[in-house]
Amino acid sequence: MLLIDCPHCGPRSETEFSYGGEAHIARPLDPAALSDAEWADYVFLRDNPKGLIRERWMHAHGCRRWFNVARDTVTYEILTVYPMGAEPPDLPERRYP
Amino acid sequence: MAQSFRLPEGGVIDRSKSLRFSFDGRSYEGHPGDTLASALLANGVHLVGRSFKYHRPRGIFSAGAEEPNALVQLGEDPRTDPNQRATQVELFDGLTAMPQHCWPSLEFDLNETASLASRFLPSGFYYKTFMWPNWKLFEGPIRHAAGLGRAPRLPDPDRYDKTYAHCDLLVVGGGPAGLAAALAAGRRGARVLLVEQDSTLGGHLLSSPDSEIDGQPAAEWVEAARAELESLPEVRVLTRSTCFAYYDHNFLGVLEKVTDHYAPYSRPQHLPRQRMWKVRAAQVVLASGAIERPPVFRDNDRPGIMLASAASAYLRRWGVKPGGRALVLTNNDSGYRAALDLKNAGVDLAAVIDLRLAAEGPLSAQARDEGIPIRSGHAVTGTQGHLRLRKAFVAPMDGEGRRVFGGGEPIECDLLAVSGGWNPTVHLFCQSKGSLEWDEQLACFRPARSMQRNQAVVGGANGTFALGEALREAHAAGLQAAEAAGFAGSGSERQAPRAGGEGDFLPLREIYLVPSIQPVGQGGKHFVDQQHDVAASDLLLALREGYRSIEHVKRYTTTGMATDQGKTSNVNAIGIVAEHLGKPVPEVGVTTFRPPYTAVTFGAFAGRDVDGLLDPERTTPMHGWHQAQGAAFEDVGQWKRAWYYPRPGEDMHTAVAREVKATRDSLGILDATTLGKIEVRGPDAARFLDLVYTNMFSTLKVGRCRYGLMLKEDGMVFDDGVTSRLAEDRFLMTTTTGGAANVLDWLEEWLQTEWPEMKVYLTSVTEQWATMTISGPKAKALLGEVSDLKLDSETFPHMSFAEGRVAGVKARVFRISFTGEMSFEINVPARYGLAVWETLIRAGAKYAITPYGTEAMHVLRAEKGFIIVGQETDGSVTPLDLGMNWIVSKKKPDFLGRRSLFRPDMQKPDRKQLVGIETEDGREVLPEGAQLVESNGAARPPVPMVGHVTSSYWSPNCGKAIALALVKGGQARMGQRLYAPLADRTVACTITEPVFFDKAGERLHG
């Protein structure tokens, strides 16, 4: 069970959080201008990397704030947490065979 | 004679006290310090159970957690536990245990004939037999013959606790390595938690009390370590506590057996039976030791055959002779430890059969010096003895170890102590995703790479078997953990404890399958997994049938899948597969280790979260009134909602029909407090609502209400409810009862992650307001009598709200309707809820005001064709499917889910669409969930399903059954006939518009 460092409350167990999937997927500003395929890509398709992922979490049983987490999906290490809206930190990609 | 196999002295038992216990209905005696297994052996009892598949007699095979055979049913209902390892059950006065899966008795088991039929129970038997359509024929007899113990029939009377612990260092294992690590870190002031599954510290030192550490006998060193740990204020030692699971980020589960070792009558009442510890550790040191590996030879499962380390443990720790005449079989030096212990205890030792070409190593040399007969290059080719080992056959092997010469010389013995090397106990390490490597020299898998940070594996668990080296390694790991947790050294620290090299068992000869006089599978069985009765021949069959991956071989044969999870069998299975395929062991690979290490009682997982404490119950301020009226309740999420109010003699059907009719005829009242209520405030509130609802809210005037539909981005209906504009920048949103929390989460998510620039904030006010809906032709009259509100339709039209006093209490009143009748939803501060409700009931008496529950509410809304999100919708239904295009704004350029509505799939004419359904008979109420088809039952299957019933009721107001359904292309099928095939008949029905009552909607206006 992950230990997640909430930027507002400090390290807490995973059970206090809810998961929000891949981060940095901006909602299109003009959905009507998108093709069906482009819209489907936004709604349905997400990366499933083996290695570095940037994802969203919400401290549901705490401050109820959303924030971003950079995590390694192989080791489950949390590399950093950073606020919503911030630029993704520059982290080396993690490659696994 | 009582305890005739107890040695006159020795062992860590209290001989001054006797404990009485019973096994299989017979009485015995033992001493404090005994396990059930050691006490049985002291009384000469080896036969303790029957095997899972073949019902072969089985004995005590080990002295610890790895036990595959000695599983017993402990205690009596309601305090009974199946599958308890006799080797780990501490003896207490009055203990009762029964053998498992034997019938009619342990000595005479009818199912043992299954052994004779064993060629009909090969690997993959279940997969080959339990196939459609005949599997039912086999299930009953097989279940009767198999089975592992029985669950208690009565509720568990005991209490269990859960607790959390945070520490700088968790040490798993209280053997020499664990103690050394805990001492090193504890002396620096680190908060250390040491957990040990045994009742006492010491690990394998308990079986070798004369080993020396720091010049002291091991037993004294352990006692000094215990005392020192106890004196350190930040150190906590938990014995009888098994670390059973290791999850990410150093989160571990520990089961502490708090009072299981007391006689039931003396269990302290203030203590729980067991306690579940959830530990988050900054650092973890695994000192979980090693488990001896048995060699696999023919008929290696008879009572009297046990691990060599277990024989030593029974002799040295418990002062019990595990047999009268012994034979030892080994492929390494450590088997000679048992030989020496047996000889010293005065057991008649026939010989040591050494699978190696020559007996080598310090213990071998000592045995030779002491005159113990050794036969190297020999194998045990088979055994005899039904309920107890009587004889073993010994023959010389060829140089390869693949064949034996001659028929085998019989050697009389009732104990065969066996050793095939050692496996580090890597379960927890592997659960935490650590990877293993094969150590060629030690012939075992040992930890290679940790996946968790701040983790160390030391001692036997790490393949460091020599005592002195293990102590050094553990001491260093303890210091390092303390350092990493911020506890620096002082410079004048104690050194690592010193000890000799004992415990090393090399050299070892790798032979996984010991040859016999006949090919494997003939004349007897080479058991690999004794608990699941998997023999080497089963593994070879799986290979012949084409299985190659060890994970597949494991599942096909069920090797290692019993309650012991293959602690004594997995590596042998891998070794045998490797030998047979001619591959190196590491190429075959290892199977996955999963929690729990040993079984954990459900009660411990549940803790106090049972019965009323399982989940919070939410009740409304009027709950007591509903109870007093004898209401039946239904669970809606965590809410208890009044379902219907039966009068004396009424069943549910009659009560609901009465409530439904009364509401339309005169006046009904509903407790609607549970509807979710969210206040949406801020300058951007209207703009925000325009984005989250399909229809427009920015145009809503203050004082007016509007029904809204929310979609997810995929265009599917997610929630609905009425939202009212309280002020220019302030709205009150209502949600479904079950969806309230999800809607709040959903809105928060958009505000925080996508539109942080919007000045909007959300407050859940569900519990701040008590809500009661009065509905029916007399609603206006009643409200007029108890409030100061102007109720004429000019001032207070449908879909508007007003503030005023109701029953003297400040109230928000909404004129909205979910029944189709004129209705008022009265909201008062929660603490006045009951008083206002009772006033309405009193004042409404002259109109025969009738409280109605959720069931009547459902019928009333279905008569009007109003949907319930979650009943008519299931996450795959769009507003268009519901025929609710009218609520989808054509003017707004964007709202959540809008773009998805234009996807080609959403426009397809054959999507399931909401329709009404009436049965031909009119009185026949379809079951909800019934499938709908186009043919009347004469058609051959498969028959295409064209839809299903989502809601179905008897409608007293329409005088007939009504239903709502989702039907493919339903909106274009009005008047068509469909059929609902039920279990015993097929019901003909007709598709209608989904509105059954007051289609013009005139009753809303009174």
Ligand SMILES: [Zn+2]
């Ligand atoms: Zn937080």
